[in-house]
Amino acid sequence: MKSEKIFKHTSPARVGIGGPVGSGKTALIEKLIPTLEARGIEVAVVTNDLVTKEDAERLKRSGLIDPDRVRAVETGACPHTAIREDPTLNIQAADDLAAEFPSVGIIIIESGGDNLASTFSLDLVDYWLFVIDTAGGDDIPRKKGPGIIRSDLLVINKIDLAPLVGSDLELMEKDANEVRGDRPMVMTNCATGEGIVAIVNQLSRDVLFDA
Amino acid sequence: MMTLTDIIGFTTDENISGRLHDLSHSNDVEYIVLERENTLRKRLRVTGDKGTDCAIALSRDQKLEDGCVLHLDDNRAIVLRMAQEHWLSVKPADSAAAVELGYFAGNLHWRVRFDGDIMLIAIEGPIDFYLGRLQPYLDDGRARVLSDE
Numbered sequence: 001m002k003s004e005k006i007f008k009h010t011s012p013a014r015v016g017i018g019g020p021v022g023s024g025k026t027a028l029i030e031k032l033i034p035t036l037e038a039r040g041i042e043v044a045v046v047t048n049d050l051v052t053k054e055d056a057e058r059l060k061r062s063g064l065i066d067p068d069r070v071r072a073v074e075t076g077a078c079p080h081t082a083i084r085e086d087p088t089l090n091i092q093a094a095d096d097l098a099a100e101f102p103s104v105g106i107i108i109i110e111s112g113g114d115n116l117a118s119t120f121s122l123d124l125v126d127y128w129l130f131v132i133d134t135a136g137g138d139d140i141p142r143k144k145g146p147g148i149i150r151s152d153l154l155v156i157n158k159i160d161l162a163p164l165v166g167s168d169l170e171l172m173e174k175d176a177n178e179v180r181g182d183r184p185m186v187m188t189n190c191a192t193g194e195g196i197v198a199i200v201n202q203l204s205r206d207v208l209f210d211a
Numbered sequence: 212m213m214t215l216t217d218i219i220g221f222t223t224d225e226n227i228s229g230r231l232h233d234l235s236h237s238n239d240v241e242y243i244v245l246e247r248e249n250t251l252r253k254r255l256r257v258t259g260d261k262g263t264d265c266a267i268a269l270s271r272d273q274k275l276e277d278g279c280v281l282h283l284d285d286n287r288a289i290v291l292r293m294a295q296e297h298w299l300s301v302k303p304a305d306s307a308a309a310v311e312l313g314y315f316a317g318n319l320h321w322r323v324r325f326d327g328d329i330m331l332i333a334i335e336g337p338i339d340f341y342l343g344r345l346q347p348y349l350d351d352g353r354a355r356v357l358s359d360e
Contacts, residue, residue, distance in 0.1 A: 010216055010268045013254050084320070095271070117320070122251035144343075146320075149336055181337070207254045209212065209266040 011098050012044070013106045013207040016083060016120035018147055019131030021113030024157040026055050027190040028131060028199075029108055033064045035193075035200045041105040041208060044069040044097040046090055048082055048112040055110060069101060079112030080119070087124035094124075105208060116145020127207045129199070133158040138167035141175035148176065153202055154185040159194070212256075212264045215281040215289065222278040222290060231280070231288055239287045243267075246294050248335055250275040259289060297334040299341055300326075300357040301348075308353040319344065329357065 017025050026047075033043050043065060047055040049072065056072035059065060071093040075082040082089055094107045109125060111118060120128040130151035132140050135158055141148055148154060154176055162169040169187070176185050184202055188195030204210040220227045234240050241259040249255065253269045267281065277293035303309035312330060316323050321341075322333040332341060338359055348354040 010270050011253070098271075119320070122248060126252045126254040144340060149340065206256050209214065209254075209256065209268065 012104045013127070013203075014094055014109060014125045015106060015203060015207060016109045016111065016125035016128035017131060018083065018111040018114060018118045018120060018128060018151070019155075020115065020133075020136060023113070023131045023133045023136065024188075024190045025110050025113070025131050026058060028129075028155065028157065028188065028196075029059065029110060030062055030064060031190050031193050031196045032108065032200065035196050036106060036203075039200065039204070039210070041210070042101070042103050044071075044101055044104045044107045046071045046073060046093045046097070046107065046109045048073045048075050048079055048090065048110060050075055050077075050079065050112055069097065069104070071097060075112055079114045080117070083109070083111045083124060084119055084121045087121050090124055106203070114147075116140070116143060116147050118145075118147045119150055127152045127203070129153045129155055131155045131157055134162040134167040134169060134172065135165045138162075138169070138172045139175075141172050141179060144179050149179055152183065152206065153199065154180060154183070155188055155195075155199065156185065157188045157190055159187045160189045160191065212266050213282070213289075214266045214268065216268050216270075217281070218269065218273050218275070219280045219283050221276075222280060224280075227280055227283065230283060231290070234286075234288050241287065241289045242292050243281070243289060244292050244294050245275065246335070247296055250277075250291075250293060263289070265289065297338075297360065298324075298331040299334055299338065299359045301330045301332060301345065301354050302328065302357055303330070303348075303354045304352055308348070312348060312354055315344075315348075334359070 019025050036043050045059055049055055051074060053072035056070050059070045060067035073082060073089045073093055090109055097107055128151055130147040156172055159169055186195050186198045222231055231240055241261040241263055243257050243259045253271055255267050257265050259265055275291055279291045282289040303312045324331045
């Protein structure tokens, strides 16, 4: 696999995906896995849930990934504590996956659903995405939460729902660009896969160094 | 794209400093300048001050630090420099305001340090964001900004 050619002697890229409950983080991962694998990048995933392993079980059942390459972290408390204040459990899970599957090129770490203040520790990940969705309201970008401002890549998901829920997609894009400066943003519809290639292109450039 | 996968040493290392000095005469030392937070990353794509597109991919046990040397040969060197940190100095009006301000900064997960009764807030993004959040304190006099250097 191509993963083995990319800095074989260093560890896989670690990419965080955060965002509010129901914004589409797991759905995004379900689209990223086959797109990355199609480019020869092997994937492993660490999920975070409050008191269950729901997201991990969903991915294991999906048929998209070897179930052994999915690990679940039960945060037991506010999800951001496990990705920012004390990411030990997630670091351990990622270390274990890297050791067990040396051909993996990227480890995706999905945060539990959280609020707009959620951010990842860069001790844990090399790069992180923040996912919001049009159904959450078109005022979300201009609320300037740290997740929106500081993430490496902002994803605005469920663009197909915007007209149905009265969200102004152009306004969301304009506000997001204003508060993020030159940091990138991608619009997605994870139900159809629209926008997924743009995300993978960004990851390929910034952390996989394949573009 | 130039790939950099190891920290070779530091600018102060005896076996490196002389070579860097020689290369600097021919202007062949390139610097990568990173904000403090970004030095925590093990993988990142950055551009050096001479325009070299660099892909840094370190093992998990290596850490980017000010002065670490990422490339060194007879023709060129690439050295990492940490960007100067900027701090917003805020002085609370009294002890009650200080307690409130401390809680507020902690709740926002701001990185702070203290100089006597002055709170120094690390600026890790647009300063307007910080000033905006502090505005209620500044408006009613519970705190005032001394400097943003």
